[in-house]
Amino acid sequence: MAERGAAPRAPRLPPVVLGLGVVSFLNDLASEMVYPLLPLLMTRGLGAGALALGALDGIADAVSAAVKLGAGWLSDRPAWRRPLIVGGYVAAAVTRPLMAAAGAAWHVVALRAADRVGKGARNPPRDAVIADAARTSDTDAYKVCRDIAKAIEEQLNYPGEIKVTVIRETRVIEFAR
Numbered sequence: 001m002a003e004r005g006a007a008p009r010a011p012r013l014p015p016v017v018l019g020l021g022v023v024s025f026l027n028d029l030a031s032e033m034v035y036p037l038l039p040l041l042m043t044r045g046l047g048a049g050a051l052a053l054g055a056l057d058g059i060a061d062a063v064s065a066a067v068k069l070g071a072g073w074l075s076d077r078p079a080w081r082r083p084l085i086v087g088g089y090v091a092a093a094v095t096r097p098l099m100a101a102a103g104a105a106w107h108v109v110a111l112r113a114a115d116r117v118g119k120g121a122r123n124p125p126r127d128a129v130i131a132d133a134a135r136t137s138d139t140d141a142y143k144v145c146r147d148i149a150k151a152i153e154e155q156l157n158y159p160g161e162i163k164v165t166v167i168r169e170t171r172v173i174e175f176a177r
Helices: 016-047 048-072 077-101 105-133 138-176
Strands: none
Touching: 016 048, 016 077, 016 105, 048 077, 048 105, 077 105
């Protein structure tokens, strides 16, 4: 039972949400360590040109978007969620180290596309699992929305106060001249 005067405790984060958040963070960290090096690898290491660099991002984004369509449809079936999530993260974990052994620019493009297949496969079911784990009542959702609206209003008051002060001081200076 909560003590008098104490703020109510926020509900704990479901373990599945925490686990997926940590895995997603670590995966993004790995991706951000590798991805900025790819243009250098392709141009200096493999002698590729601008076309190959454009193909790297264009093909990767197109593949990811296409796979997301299918994964989204499959993630509506709960039995498919875990295999898609695990497979997506495994695809990323396998393809990123292989990029270092690429012998041609098209190898890097293909491996980046395979990495994005993993992203496209894991994101829709991961989002569905998180949404299912974070279900809340309408009353709780209303309270959260009200708190967010109040916080936004409070945050916007301060710039308004600054603006009024600046206008007032500007008018005082103009009047004094």
